[in-house]
Amino acid sequence: MIIKSPSPAVKIPDISWPEYFFARIEPYHQEIALIDGASGRQINFDELRQNINRVAKSLQHKGYKKGDVFAIYAPNIIEYIYVFQAIMLIGGVITTANPLYTASELELQLQHSKASCLFTTADLLEKVSPVLETTLVEEVFVFNQGDTANSFELLLQDNNDIELLPISINPQMDIAILPYSSGTTGLPKGVMLSHSNLVAHNIQIEAQQDVVCPNVDDIIIAVLPFFHIYGITVIMNLGLCNGSTLIIVNGFKPEQFLGLIEQYRITTAYLVPPIILFLAEHPLVSHYDISSLQYVMSGAAPIGEAQLLAAGERVLCPVHQGYGLTETSPVVIKEPDLLATTKHGTVGVLMPNTEAMIIDTETGEPLGFNQTGELLLRGPQVMMGYLNNPEATAVAIDTNGWLHSGDIARVDEQGYFYIVDRLKELIKCKSYQVAPAELEALLLTHPAIIDAAVVPKADKQSGEVPKAFIVLKQDISADEIIAWVAEKVAAYKQIKEIEFIDKIPKSPSGKILRRNLRDR
Template identity: 55%
Template structure:
């Protein structure tokens, strides 16, 4: 277990489930790739609950080739979106399956998970709704329920949904409506078979000339570039467009910003193109593996403000 046990994912899905099943749990005090690989090899770990940044390392880091990971039967990824291309690349390299799950602290945490049968999985999908769980996708502005393959805010209702935030009725009312639907704040859609796909957070969508652009979608494309080890996309203020997508990338070997922008442009709609690239040494992330876009946004706004002063 590389997940913090004070986080709902590590606490419920790993610790409590492990105790319930009577399984051995190998716990790491903090994530270190080499130690992680050593422990899998030493203890013949069969199931690993991780987050997308670790999936990325398993798919691309050369250290992986030095260890015997043949005991791994399944990887379970959660806490942030995992793109189909990255998922398949990791599966091919490691030789095991990857399932995804979705949920939040307010839902204890699981509302969706990939089917156990590999034949029923959809790469890039967080799976179908958990038992006794209702899910709908609504227009964030009008709250009108949408149909299959239409992007909107995911709302869930079920026995795992919280009663409310302690001593904060106002915050509870903003999150759980009068009909007990919890509004997740995540944008996604379901296909005709009821498999759900998470696109991004409502509040993190980039507003480019009236179009909504999901940073996570662009990050998934960037991670397919052979020179890119990690990436994050944020909105950068622009006088003409309002906001434009800007990419921060960590590279494995030399490339240029122009080449990266051309690579992405060939794979997305014109309004989703990345307009600026900045090279950095590390993408800021939380303990649960989520990209801390606010850190990059604050840095970007400070840079723009300083440029205006000059």
């Protein structure tokens, strides 16, 4: 049974993202587009346009061309947006890297993406420098570095005498952005999102019936990272296309977050479950005036209905939920904001132009209403595939164009979806993806470990944290292993608990039986 969106289909124009983006922001001029949350620096839409064009012309003048891959390894700053939009304007491909990555994690992404240029900050250079010799990166630009030779500011100099050469972009075939995701299992893979994917995603969100979209009067707190697809397409792209003001925040710091809501009378907050939980429970919230909030949305990871309701009561506005994947740009399902639904636990209904199907996890046969199985998705926001990985692409997207989400779900007769469980093995820690296979491979390089398995463990603050089951070949303490892993991976990937066992349970084919371990 194929489930279709309750919203009417909408036409997706066959144009590049820059053509669409600049047309959308054309009506806005002196309106404030960006405010740096730490310094208060403001950029209006005319300045935003000018700076994007300056960066694009400077890069093109340096010889960068269509198809070149640019990596951005930085926290949220105003200049991130200039670079992001400018790269697509010259036909480049953007791969965004988590600034929490260690040097070795960054190295893997740079090598796989074949990035030739990197944008970063001065405090991250110590992790960048060691990997330059083993990657294709030929040039590094450093944000907020003054007039030094590799300063990003040099790209912002007045270059009106330089003409931006026109670029021919095939919206459906040319890659626009290349975020990395672990998919349903395994190591991170480059998700190829086309210009058409980005355009479609923006239009689909705006065309869904009974939803609230940002507008020129809205002030959005951009606390979610721009390296993440949620921060890219929902906050940056959707917000700016509708003339909203983005308050740029480098990471979630409770006092700063609440203070900025109070100071700027923020109206809109796209958040993740750990922040929703903070709003629902933390006593600090009552010390700030956050009554300006009119719209709050939770995404990127599951959250309980009780927490959503508690947060809504605390912030005095409904807290809505959506569902998506990096592979779907990301939103495919969203609650209808304007309907007073009494349905508890739902993530909403399908976006326009989107289809879904629930299949039996054993037989692959389609299921009906209120039957639980794997959620399959199809629509114009679904990725082109995984970069240089046809095998993983074929597993993710079948011959009929269905993306296999790896999530277990059901749908009721009114088209409301409920995410029940995960077929895929990923751990969602603070809304970041952690692939058990990546940690297992690392653990197996330790001389004291003969076998290992990693599973999620429920955690009130983080949602889930990695727990390792380990078979030893020689004595070593759990604390020693935890400390060893912590030196090699980003903080959210660090193992929080270890249990030593005699044998890792596996199927006859050698697959780790993670459910057996989770149920211990």
